[in-house]
Amino acid sequence: MISSQARSDAQVLWDHHLMHHDPRPCSVAVGLGSHDLQVADTAANLFRRGMMPLIVFTGATSRTTRDRMPRGEAVHYRERALELGVPGSAVLVEPRARNTGENIRFSRALLEEAGVDVSSVLLISKPYEERRAHATARKLWPGVEFVSASPRMTFEEYLASIQDDQLVIDMLVGALQRLMIYPAQGFMVRDPLPDEVAAAYERLRRAGFTSRLVAEGSDADR
Incomplete structure (x- = not known):
């Protein structure tokens, strides 16, 4: 109890963990992997609202996700987003990241390799990871504007x-x-x-x- x-x-x-940002259109969204598929639901909803033309889902597995997401967090997120109507052409998968720093660094590298011009990123995470993700991204991806989003609850x-x-x-x-x-x-x-x-x-x-x-x-x- x-x-x-x-x-x-x-x-x-x-x-405190919430950044209290209002979602606004960005160059791309990055959905940080976790046990919570509501992050993918939020990404799909924001995509339908025209907030970004492209989503990167990032994440391997962890001790809390290996049983429920055996193919990896990013892969399960992608599958969920496609079920909700996001076209496959609008989703990139980064399947190696095992912590927040790698989520940011590997997503940045993937977008650079794909030739995507990024000036702003919609960071989508669990609610209590908003501030952590934002602080990490500002350190590891300078020169980019970050807007935090999470399931609204x-x-x-x-x-x-x-x-x-x-x-x-x-x-x-x-x-x-x-x-x-x-x-x-x-x-x-x-x-x-x-x-x-x-x-x-x-x-x-x-x-x-x-x-x-x-x-x-x-x-x-x-």
């Missing part, structure tokens, strides 16, 4: 969709830790961390929401 304090603190982290709606409150809160805490430690390692730019967000993170960490934390100095999941 998740305490009311933990749920309140998790809501603070959820709100509240924290409570997301909990209901995943049906594993502990896992979701662990993910929120892990994503916040990366925002704190990865800038010093050169993996992303540093964003200001409000005091109330830092305090909520510390309470959740002390309460045991730690399964997605990484050892400081590790780059295994950047």
Whole structure:
């Protein structure tokens, strides 16, 4: 049972992870692989709205996706987008990336190889990965404008969709830790961390929401 304090603190982290951008037309979209097919649904919806002419889905597999996405996250995302009406000619697949940094670097290389002129990127991710993806992209892909997007839902709606409150809160805490430690390692730019967000993170960490934390100095999941 998740305490009311933990749920309140998790809501603070959820709100911080969101960039609160309004989607607008971009040169291309990059859909970051994960366990959540709603990222592909969001990409398909934004494509139908004319927000981008091309989508790159990026991602191999991880410990949380190898069973449910055995062909790789990017491949399953592509299949989902095609089911939702996106033409195959509008989708590129980057199947090797195993962390956020590789998502960005490998997608950038794929687009350069394809001769696609990129001035702006619609970054599509899980809601609580928006800020992390944005900070990573700004570090690794300078000179490009980034607009963040994710499935539009509240924290409570997301909990209901995943049906594993502990896992979701662990993910929120892990994503916040990366925002704190990865800038010093050169993996992303540093964003200001409000005091109330830092305090909520510390309470959740002390309460045991730690399964997605990484050892400081590790780059295994950047």
